[in-house]
Amino acid sequence: MSSMSRRRLIIAAGSIAAATSVSSRAAFAQATAQAPAGPFKVDPLPYPTSALEPHIDAKTMEIHHDKHHQAYVTNLNGFAKDHPEIAAKPITEVLASLNSVPEAIRTGVRNNMGGHANHTMFWQIMGPNGGKPDGEVLAAIDRDLGGMEKLQADFNAAGGRVFGSGWVFVTVAKDGKLALETRPNQDSPIMDGKRALLGNDVWEHAYYLTYQNRRPDYLKAWWNTVNWKAIADRYAAAKAGTLGV
Amino acid sequence: MTFTLPDLPYAHDALAPYMSKETLEFHHDKHHQAYVTNGNNAIKGTEFEGKSLEEIVKGSFGKNAAVFNNAGQHYNHIHFWKWMKPNGGGTKLPGRIEKKINEDLGGFEKFKTDFAAAGAGQFGSGWAWLQVKGGKLEIAKTPNGENPLVHGAVPILGVDVWEHSYYIDYRNRRPDYLKAFVENLINWDYVDEMFGKAG
Numbered sequence: 001m002s003s004m005s006r007r008r009l010i011i012a013a014g015s016i017a018a019a020t021s022v023s024s025r026a027a028f029a030q031a032t033a034q035a036p037a038g039p040f041k042v043d044p045l046p047y048p049t050s051a052l053e054p055h056i057d058a059k060t061m062e063i064h065h066d067k068h069h070q071a072y073v074t075n076l077n078g079f080a081k082d083h084p085e086i087a088a089k090p091i092t093e094v095l096a097s098l099n100s101v102p103e104a105i106r107t108g109v110r111n112n113m114g115g116h117a118n119h120t121m122f123w124q125i126m127g128p129n130g131g132k133p134d135g136e137v138l139a140a141i142d143r144d145l146g147g148m149e150k151l152q153a154d155f156n157a158a159g160g161r162v163f164g165s166g167w168v169f170v171t172v173a174k175d176g177k178l179a180l181e182t183r184p185n186q187d188s189p190i191m192d193g194k195r196a197l198l199g200n201d202v203w204e205h206a207y208y209l210t211y212q213n214r215r216p217d218y219l220k221a222w223w224n225t226v227n228w229k230a231i232a233d234r235y236a237a238a239k240a241g242t243l244g245v
Numbered sequence: 246m247t248f249t250l251p252d253l254p255y256a257h258d259a260l261a262p263y264m265s266k267e268t269l270e271f272h273h274d275k276h277h278q279a280y281v282t283n284g285n286n287a288i289k290g291t292e293f294e295g296k297s298l299e300e301i302v303k304g305s306f307g308k309n310a311a312v313f314n315n316a317g318q319h320y321n322h323i324h325f326w327k328w329m330k331p332n333g334g335g336t337k338l339p340g341r342i343e344k345k346i347n348e349d350l351g352g353f354e355k356f357k358t359d360f361a362a363a364g365a366g367q368f369g370s371g372w373a374w375l376q377v378k379g380g381k382l383e384i385a386k387t388p389n390g391e392n393p394l395v396h397g398a399v400p401i402l403g404v405d406v407w408e409h410s411y412y413i414d415y416r417n418r419r420p421d422y423l424k425a426f427v428e429n430l431i432n433w434d435y436v437d438e439m440f441g442k443a444g
Contacts (some may be wrong), residue, residue: 135357164388204407205408212271214407
């Protein structure tokens with residue numbers, strides 16, 4: 001995927017407007033084959049399931065994307081049947097104002113839309129031959145997080161400390177400032193009006209087939225899968241105020 | 246008291262095919278062991294040193310996450326191993342449990358449905374429970390290492406729905422794991438024993 005089209009996809013990913021992009025047409029075709037129709041779709045993986053081996057095995061990628069992510073989206077479409085308003089606004093807006101979601105579906109939307117947003121980001125920021133951080137992103141990592149070595153050590157430690165299911169994120173503010181944070185379950189920094197620059201899933205389903213109880217080994221190996229070109233695009237979009245999920 | 250890892254009350258392969266040898270090797274030998282090790286480290290030098298496991302679980306809830314998470318999971322797993330047995334499950338329940346399930350939970354079939362639904366509905370890591378509260382049986386669910394003790398109830402049956410309990414055998418299919426647990430693994434004699442003690 002070209003840098004431009006990837007950027008368009010990233011920007012569009014938070015809104016239903018994504019249905020007009022070429023990538024999302026492909027996602028629509030695939031999702032309708034697997035799931036009941038609805039406004040929310042799982043984009044296809046932008047690389048083969050085996051592309052991240054040996055760090056993440058193909059079976060894990062397949063189940064994680066086709067089953068776990070799909071389940072969040074199927075559940076969301078279920079909520080949207082009676083509450084179409086949750087699909088009428090960008091995901092980032094719904095998640096940032098969960099209190100305005102009807103109480104009967106609020107927890108379900110939090111969990112499933114959070115899961116949809118987190119996984120959409122997750123597939124984007126990984127990829128084969130992901131390169132190295134450079135330019136503005138590297139400068140921001142040096143400035144705000146003490147450099148790559150410290151970021152990796154702190155990020156892995158934070159991910160290791162998440163008790164139960166959750167995520168570890170690097171968030172990015174509109175002024176480009178980076179911060180490290182963890183969230184339980186499928187909560188997202190978007191719920192506080194922030195954006196994730198990148199994040200790693202530490203639910204056991206993300207690593208159990210290869211790493212079993214050894215989450216620290218997974219956290220360490222995961223850095224080999226990071227797509228720094230995609231992250232550079234997300235960073236630029238965040239500063240421009242156009243970053244979606 | 247110092248936490249120690251109890252032996253499994255059966256061989257690691259005794260619950261196959263419903264729960265594999267590999268799952269029990271990781272779950273008991275690694276995950277439970279980690280709660281024991283981390284719990285002992287977290288308790289060192291705190292007010293919880295020398296207390297009973299139940300006192301630690303109740304006393305640390307909401308106050309000391311490192312102690313609570315590991316103590317809670319130690320308690321949960323000690324019983325979890327005993328809540329299962331080879332050729333468990335089935336429909337023949339000890340008389341007083343069957344009677345109580347009929348009285349409080351609308352019968353055994355409804356219990357099975359509601360217990361599995363509680364397990365499937367626990368988002369993320371956690372447990373589903375059959376508990377005694379105020380003299381009545383109830384079905385409950387809790388996140389992560391929490392259990393009924395910290396909610397004024399006594400657990401008499403629990404099923405672990407952390408993904409490490411079933412991912413090797415069932416992948417994302419948690420409902421299939423819960424069905425197998427209820428129909429083929431529950432040790433109702435131990436449920437009855439805990440019910441007797443719950444008073």
